[in-house]
Amino acid sequence: MDYAVEIDDLFFHHKDGTQALKGINLRIMRGRRTVILGPNGAGKSTLLLHLNGIYLPQRGRVKVLGIEVNHKNEKKLRKIAGLVFQDPDDQVFCPTVWEDVAFGPLNYNLPEEEVRKRVDEALRAVRLEGLEQKTPFHLSYGQKKRVAIAGVLALKPEIFILDEPHAFLDPSGKAELLKILNSLNDQGSSIIVATHDVNFAYEWAEDVVIMKNGIVLAQGGPDILADEKVIIEAELEYPLLVRLFKKLPEAECDKIPGSVDEAAEFLRQKMSTN
């Protein structure tokens, strides 16, 4: 099997003793769109920081594209796995937007032309053209988030990892991000997103991982989000589509549609047959 991520029995506690991961077992397929869902404090961010070797496993093991996460491989891993942090204030620190986006490519000693090209492309993708010379600290939160995303886009990582990418983006920002992620995915990148947004997970993901209290509660296709037991145990809520169709047993649908388009198609057919 071709895995992007393989995790076996991973434990991790923070410096203050908080046991954040308590035996994670997880396989994430290569080239897929995976969403990690879980309530606050589930350990999502802590887990993601293992995927590029910022945190090293205290017990158990993690492999990314077959490469073991350990001190020796850190640098290799950081090139493979690009991570957008939850809080853009943690990630955006250069005096200008341009410099911030260029920070990563410059660290890899790419030729100057290539750096400029990548920065321009990344800024265009997140629609921040024209703000190159602005100080990021004076941007709005959502704009900072876009700078953070651009900073990782410019690295062109093979695995693209985003921690809570939707927070603070406006609706068009979310739609654009979706487009970016889909096009990266179409080009073969694996995408891993941690979020609480069940609707996004339900409609966008190919694989869903549900975490709580430092363990993986469930993993499967988006349809596991229609499973009452899973939802209650994970302290999540049903996606809107699931809620709607659970309220409409008379629609007699065996499998709840996976997207608004599918739902519309399904209802249209129902209405025309009646």
Added chain:
Amino acid sequence: MRLSKHNDVFQAADGRVKLISTCIFVALVTMIYSWYNLVAVLFIYTIELLAMNFPIYRHLKRLMIPVFLVGIMSALMGLAAMSSGRGMEKGIIIFLRASCAVYAINAAVSSMTLPEVLYSMKVLRVPDILVNLVGFTMRYADVLSKETARMMTARKSKGYSPGKNLWHFATMKVIGQTIGVLFLRSYERSERIYFSMLSRGYTGGTMPLRETSRIRTADLVTGILIVLAPAVFKVAEMGGISWITLLK
């Protein structure tokens, strides 16, 4: 980091030149022995900065705390030298030398962006470890001030208003707590910023590329201007020339 953008000759000058001349400035100043020469250096350097369009007022505001600290240190050293009977004079000279140094360093550093400072240090072959240390200290100071602002806003929005004076017990308590939490929060944020730098391939060694610009005449003139005042007074001192006697 930068104070202003427009038309500031001092700011526009090459970082390497500014750093080197400032180091020479500091070295010379520590070798000047009379208080009036030190005062004259301060005075002349200020005039030079003004002539170069440097926003001196904001610069002075930022100097308050460091100069205050330097004052305390010099007073202590003066006290220690009290037994020799010249404690007062010693203290004042130490204070003036340190103030000159802080003044020049702050002017140079605040006229550059952080990457410029780091880059200049790097091309001047300052060891990596020192460059990184300076980088992190400056970034940390930045984080610290931003966290303070955030926490003050948070407290205000929860209805806190500081008491009239420092002896007001509740105010003292809040200030104490703020400082404690501030250091913790800043520490944690700096750590996360560091993580995010690592995530984007930072290894401590590589430094953002920028065109290695040629040093222009204007840069050299600025450099000479910086070292001019302390050099002149040091030479005068060595030659036994004293302008203050002219005033008497």
